[in-house]
Every structure is written in C-alpha cells, then in structure tokens.
Amino acid sequence: RGEVREVRDAGLMAAALFATYQDRTLYLMGAYHPDQGRSGAMPALMWDAMARAQRExxxxxxxxxxxxxxVAQFFRKFGAHPVPYLQIRKNQLPLLVRWMQELRT
Structure with a gap:
C-alpha cells in the first residue's frame, strides 16, 4: 500500500511518499517547499508518519x-542507524570493451 502524506498551511509545506507491506513502512521520498526549510514541517510529517505506522x-x-x-543526519535525529547493503555487479559487456576499460584504469 502506498500513501502520500502532506503538511499544509496556506499552501503545501512538505510532502512524502510511504509504502507499507507486511510489518514494514518505507519512507521512499520527500520534499518541502523552499520557503519552508526551517518551518519544522518535514520533521512533523515524519513523526506523524512513524506514529501512524506504529498504530497500524x-x-x-x-x-x-x-x-x-x-539527509543521513536528518534520519539519525529520528533514531535511524546505518545498515550496510551489499551489491554484486556482473560486467556483461563484450570482452573487447571490458579489456579497454581495464586499460583505462
């Protein structure tokens, strides 16, 4: 289930996109109006989203x-901590292109 949540006053102050599945809520992206950078709208939106996720x-x-x-510092203020994710890549370029890449490095 996806949801866009927003904070409004005279106009849109901040908005964020969340997805929920099983027992997990994901913060996918958010933005705030440039004039609202120090208004506290984004932190308020995040706290509200976390409280709602817990209630649900x-x-x-x-x-x-x-x-x-x-951004990482903003997340840490809510108690977030880094979790490393491993990534594996397979180079499927043709042999000649891979060889040329190796020569460049």
Whole structure:
C-alpha cells in the first residue's frame, strides 16, 4: 500500500511518499517547499508518519538510507542507524570493451 502524506498551511509545506507491506513502512521520498526549510514541517510529517505506522502495526520504519550526509543526519535525529547493503555487479559487456576499460584504469 502506498500513501502520500502532506503538511499544509496556506499552501503545501512538505510532502512524502510511504509504502507499507507486511510489518514494514518505507519512507521512499520527500520534499518541502523552499520557503519552508526551517518551518519544522518535514520533521512533523515524519513523526506523524512513524506514529501512524506504529498504530497500524508496522514493526519497522525503514528510511531507505542515504549517502548524502545532511539527509543521513536528518534520519539519525529520528533514531535511524546505518545498515550496510551489499551489491554484486556482473560486467556483461563484450570482452573487447571490458579489456579497454581495464586499460583505462
């Protein structure tokens, strides 16, 4: 189930997209109006979303992480902690292209 939540006053202040499945709620993306950067709208939206997720039975609120320090710091203020994800890539380029890539490095 997906849901867009928003904070409004005279206009849109902040909005975020969440997805819920099984006992997990994922924060997928969010944005705020440039004039509302220090209004507290985004933190209020996040707190409300976390409280609602808990009331509805979510046992985990997943921020999906970020490598952007400012975003990671924002998430940590809510108690988030980094969880490493491993990634495996297979180079399926033709042999000649792979060889040329190796020469460049």
């Amino acid at each position: 039975g979510s046992r985990l609120f997943d921020f999906e992480g970020s490598m952007i320090e400012g």
